[in-house]
Amino acid sequence: MKLPDHQTIRRPEKLLLCIALPLMLLFCAATWLIQGSVPVTTVHSDNGIWDLRDVDFQSTNVRFSGPVEYIPEELLTPKEFSARQSEAKIVDTYQYPAAYGTSRIRLRVPPGTHYVVSESSPLSSDRFYLNGQWVEDIGNPGETAESTTEGDVLFSYTVAPKDGTIEIVQQVSNYAHRKNESHAGYVVGTVPMMRAFVACTYGVAALLIGCFITLFLVHITLWFLFRGYRANLYFSLFCLTFVFRTFVTGPKLATALFPDFSWFVAFAIEYCTLPVASVLYVLIFHSMFPGTMQRWFRIFLIAASGLFIGCHFVLDSMTISRLLIYYQAVMGITIVYVIVRAVMKLRRIALPQALFLAGGGIMMYATVRDILFYRDIFIPPYGSYANAPLSEMGLLLFVFLQMTAVFIGTIREMDAVRAKEQKLQAENAALDRVNKLRADLLDTLSHELRTPLAVMMGYAELAVKELRMKGIDEETTADLDAIAAEAGRLALLVEEARRLTLSRDVAEHKRPFSPEGIIRQTARLYQPILERRGTALSLDLAPELPKIYGSADELTQVMFNLLTNAGKHTEDGRVCVTGEQGDHVITVTVSDDGSGIAPDFLPHAFERYAHDDRDGSGLGLAICKEIIEGHGGKIALESQLGKGTTVTFTLPVYKGE
Secondary structure, three states, X not given: OEOOHHHOOOHHHHHHHHHHHXXXXXXXXXXXXXXXXXXXXXXEOEOOEEEOOOOOOOOOEEEEEOOXXXXXXXXXXXXXXXXXXXXXEEEOOOOOOOOEEEEEEXXXXXXXXXXXXXXXXXXXXXXXXXXXXXXXXXXXXXXXXXXXXXXOOXXXXXEOOEOOEEEEEEEEEOOXXXXXXXXXXXXXXXXXXXXXXXXXXXXXXXXXXHHHHHHHHHHHHHHHHOOOOOHHHHHHXXXXXXXXXXXXXXXXXXXXXXXXXXXXHHHHHHHHHXXXXXXXXXXXXXXXXXXXXXXXXXXXXXXXXXXXXXXXXXXXXXXXXXXXXXXXXXXXXXXXXXXXXXXXXOOXXXXXXXXXXXXXXXXXXXXHHHHHHOOOOOOOOOHHHOOOOOXXXXXXXXHHHHHHHHHHHHHHHHHHHHHHHHHHHHHHHHHHHHHHHHHHHXXXXXXXXXXXXXXXXHHHHHHHHHHHHOOOOHHHHHHHHHHHHHHHHHHHHHHHHHHHHOXXXXXXXXXXXXXXXXXXXXXXXXXXXHXXXXXXXXXXXXXXXXXEEEOHHHHHHHHHHHHHHHHHOOOOOEEEEEEEEOOOEEEEEEEEOOXXXXXXXXXXXXXXXXOOOOOOOOXXXXXXXXXXXXXXXXXXXXXXXXXXXXXXXXXXXXOOO
């Protein structure tokens, strides 16, 4: 596979790799050195007896493995075990089916010093004796599940050999797990060496937890800042999952810090974190490799994992332990599915994807290596660190590589979003320029056409009236009526086109101005038209009306529309325009004593395209209402059929805001 041209490694990513990868390798190497700084040599038993007299305990500790002396289905004290020694079998208890029994381990060690015996992974219920003396119960071993209490803790005991021998007798009951664990697996060494070993064991676990917590906080923060890239969310939860898992496994920090920590809670955390981590890993894979993971398989895995987790709320630990093998089969299917889909779909991979796959490969190798290690089968690395487990370091390196992959993926996603935003901003800017040009053009046309059209309409109506009085034929007057009607309709349509095109937010066209001049100018222009109809126009404005904030052109349009409506419905009557100042508003009224409006039409007067005469467009009052309310004011209409109409609107006074 190779990187496509559009996924080549850019300079910032090279810089990140040059800094992050060496630091990750250095951190992992330091942790590995700490873990292996106290050498541990594995020694196998000879018929349940370990001869360690040739071991240099000043330079190494010893982990012993192999078969032990075992009497099944008996819980015996050291004296009882010695009395029945002839019944003992030399077996590997890992494969032995008995639910309970007693084992004995004898170590031949150099005399003259004290030794520490430590077990990092005890069984579910254990009672320990060292050199014939009871030292501790972990849980309470019993012959039945009802009489057994589980426990889980890392322990270390100091003991002086008797006649060069350390004897460990342990009573064990297992009603919690599908299989028994090995009764061997202890680590023994001198006091200074074992102190260093235990300190390293706890230190590595604490270091891992601290690392996982840090990565969780970093990536959950990245997700909150950039929620479009879900890989950060999944990876942060993946790290949090391993915080809990590391807390209850290995050296058992949970019980070390909290002695009363529930055994079943620790058991549930250990088992539940496995499906949770599996689902999160698949979701990360899906985020890193879009289109590779089919939706039905994600649903299947989530459902199987949820079902397995749900069993912890209704089933006992033994049944859950037996169900684990089925979930492990699901995990095996998942691994095969992921590999097959990757081979089928992936032809070229990006840098984050390459890092993701590399981390997965390292983790799988470390897991297989440790499974073989605990079966006394050794594969690289060899040398002085051959007896140290690799899973912790593999997990750490895996997480660091995933972190780098997700982080680079985040950078690329942010770059892509930023590029889209810049493109959108450029397109919006161009669109704004076009809209502004169009709006300016329509604004100019509206301003230049509105007044002459209104004058044309008024004088055409007057000409019709005079010609009819002089007896001109009906065809001529009908033509003039059509001219007046079409001029009025065209004026309203021009204004409507302007208002539909301009943005609702016309702040750039608004400014403080005095409404008095607008009202007087409009009335003066329309007065001759009304007088030719035999209608008088009176103007009564309060002196020095305060300024308002808005568009002078739009207020002009309101006055033209209201005077046009009043003049159209009034002949040989009176139209009055008043303006006065109230509390924080000015109030303008246009009233007439004309034909009025029918009561059933009044509720619809301000609706678009609603009109009560065949020559109307139904836009005049609707436009007035939009303009007044757009300026923060209110408009109202009162009318009585045959007595006239009054339209009142208010506008807020400008206060310098």
